[in-house]
Amino acid sequence: MSSPAAATPRRPSDIFNDPDIDLMVAVSRQVSARSEYESLQVGRVNAIPPVLEKSAQIPLWMRWKEFWAVLAVILAIVGVSVYNLTSSDARLLGHLQKSVVYVAQTHAGDITRQIRTSVSSLQALEAIVAVDKYGTSLQDFDKLAESLIRTYKGISNLQLAPFGTIQVIYPLVDETQDNRAALGHALLLDPARKDGALKTVLARTTQVVGPLKLLQGGVAAIARRPIFSRHAPKYLPDEWFVASDGVNYTRTCSLPEFRDRADSGCSFQGPPDLDGETTYFWGFATLLMRMDDLLNVTDLASLETGAREAVPGIAAFAFQLEDLNPHPSVVDFGGVWLRSARTEALHKAVEAMVAVEEFGFQWRLLLVPVDGWPAVSEHFWLQLLLILPTTAFLGAALGVGILLGLRRHALKLEDLAKYLEKKRVETIRSSVENLNHFQFPMYLVECQNFLRMGRLVQHEEARETGKLRCFDFPEDISRVLASEEVVFISHQWVGFRHPDPENVQYQAMHIAIDGFRKKGIECGLIWVDYTSIPQANAFLQQSAINSLSVYASNCSVFLTVAPKCTHADTGRPLDMHTYRSRAWCRLELLSYKCRRGAEEEATYACDGKTLMDADWDEEATLQVLDGYFSCCSMRHPEGQQCDCEKIRAVLLGLCWRLMAIRRDGEGRARAWATRMMERLAEDREKYFPSYFSYASVEGLQRRELFQGYFPLLQSMFEEDSALNEAERLQVSAILGSCIPSETHHRPLGAQGPKHGTTAV
Secondary structure (H helix, E strand, O other): OOOHHHOOOOOHHHHHHOHHHHHHHHHHHHHHHHHHHHHHHHOOOOOOOHHHHHHHOOOHHHHOHHHHHHHHHHHHHHHHHHHHHHHHHHHHHHHHHHHHHHHHHHHHHHHHHHHHHHHOHHHHHHHHHHOOOOOHHHHOHHHHHHHHHHHHOOOOEEEEEEOOEOOEEEOOEEOOEEOHHHOOOEOOOOOOOHHHHHHHHHHOOOEEEEEEEOOOOOEEEEEEEEEEEOOOOOOOOOEEEEOOOOOEEEEOOOOHHHHOOOOOOOOOEOOOOOOOOOOEEEEEEEEEEEHHHHHHOOOOHHHHHOOOOOEOOEOOEEEEEEEOOOOHHHHHHOOEEEEOOOOOOHHHOEEEEEEEHHHOEEEEEEEEEOOOOOOOOOOHHHHHHHHHHHHHHOHHHHHHHHHHHHHHHHHHHHHHHHHHHHHHHHHHHHHHHHHHOOOOOEEEEEHHHHHHHOOOOOHHHHHHOOOEEEEOOHHHHHHHHOOOEEEEEEEOOOOOOOOOOOOHHHHHHHHHHHHHHHOOOOEEEEEEHHHHOOOOOHHHHHHHHHOHHHHHHOOOEEEEEOOOEEOOOOOOEEOHHHHHOEHHHHHHHHHHHHHHOOOOOOEEEEOOOOEEEEEOOHHHHHOHHHOEOHHHHOOOHHHOOOHHHHOHHHHHHHHHHHHHHHHHOOHHHHHHHHHHHHHHHHOHHHHOOOEEEEEEOOEEEEEEOOOOHHHHHHHHHHHHHOOOHHHOOOOOOOOHHHOOOOOOOOOOOOOOOOOOOEEO
């Protein structure tokens, strides 16, 4: 039947031909007849029967089935349209919030690194003073301190306190501070400072107090580091000090009957120096770090001003940096170090932690768009009001509206795609730049200390017991390599929680080191993952993992340790074959070989019995992601990130290095890199897949891995190659000169490669 809008005018006689009218008339007559009959029975007449009265109240068009069908279709279209609009914008809002979380984590990481960098200036000052035999560091302190403050940044002033008494401060006086009252302050005699000063001396490490409110105004953290030197006298000099309570406190160390007592506080022996000489307490190096000076060198202010667009579509942010455990002196203002001018939207902010565990800092950075999060749709109700009449009266207009909505959605996705591409470019650039820098210091253990440990010691335990040597820059390792060998030990873990619960791996490492001695190779320093990489702090651990390729490439010898044993948790037998299948082991070897440029004689293997030369298969070395990850065996409990994602940045950097070796290398280096890149070109998805799947406790997960990275990587490398050599991204040690000679790492008179080398 036609709809009312499409019906033609009808004559009065046509009404009787309408089947619906006929049905209604028939029903009406039946009801009327029955009503008249009942009225006669009771002696009364009903003018309008009840059924006809109720029917007359319902419009005729509402009694058509077609109307309800059309209405249902319209409502379904409107419902689907509204659902698509809201769900699409909700997904965009989710992506937007993730981007803001990334920005917050980036700035939190910048603040954390700046705090560690500023405090590390005390170590530089200690190194200078410890070797100063004639006291020139005190005479030239102003120039020295000015250089350190300019280099490390975020520092308000530096102080030196020989024998615990402050003698020099830089700057002494400026527009923000007047430190003259602190000169002559005897920290080891003042009862208000004595306990903290003694604690610092006995701890032999940097101690940080605060941030706290200063007497001269402002809020600052105070870092103090004891200095021990072979040139310091065994006993402190006699001294007296009048404290704020008016009492004269003295120290008498010139008389044997006083200075030899255990509680005299006249002598503090330090750790032996690098030459094994005995050291004694020289004094303190102190740093004062005002919060204003620290935060001024970060980029937080740009979030509020919009000077640097961090997330597309958000012009500026509201933020707040606060202390979760503030010092009692700053509780009155809530421990808030810095906040933006507008803070009304902070109750919906995302957060990132600024955690510096070694100093007890636990801060929180709150971040939110300054005008709050966008609504589910910017013009939601307007769109809805347009869709309803358009769908009811003009279907074509509904299609136009949907197309406009899809266009807006496509533009937003295009902006998001541009943002993700920008982040990929930043990731690639950072990966290449990190080829020459440590994101986390390289910790090595001296060979003699390693042999005396008796087992593989966790990083945190080795660090606290002073068994590790810290190298902040690759240049420091280069200087060490000039005089001694640095061995990179690669092995597979025999347990999920501990790499060597039965001490099998450690014993095999002993055998390998003995084998090196027989070959005339003196192992000076050793890198092994469990001892050299943090295990407790996930953030520091990831920073060290990002530097893994730099660690391996700065070692002179690569040692594979793979004795026959059984995995403590799975019961699987482990040997050299299973070692070859380990992804982490392949990554370590690839990192080492990418620095050297080709196969060489500095790779060795030990099966727990003998030390032998190692001949590695190029296919397995390049196919890192086809290897075995322990995290996949544990099904990634508690949402644990898969190791495949952790090493993405490292692999991008190594791929760039391979291309750079092929472009700039010579001889064996270029030939080797060319072979590796040809393998990669034949089947890129085999070596660097766009997506990967892994099993977790929630089920099978599929995640993006290298999707979109390699076209950008190739384009960036081509642009880099078009530049002058001085303007290119620097990738160190890629020329043929970096390849050791045939006799490198061998004793004089040793022969070339032995026949029958083990295929590892």
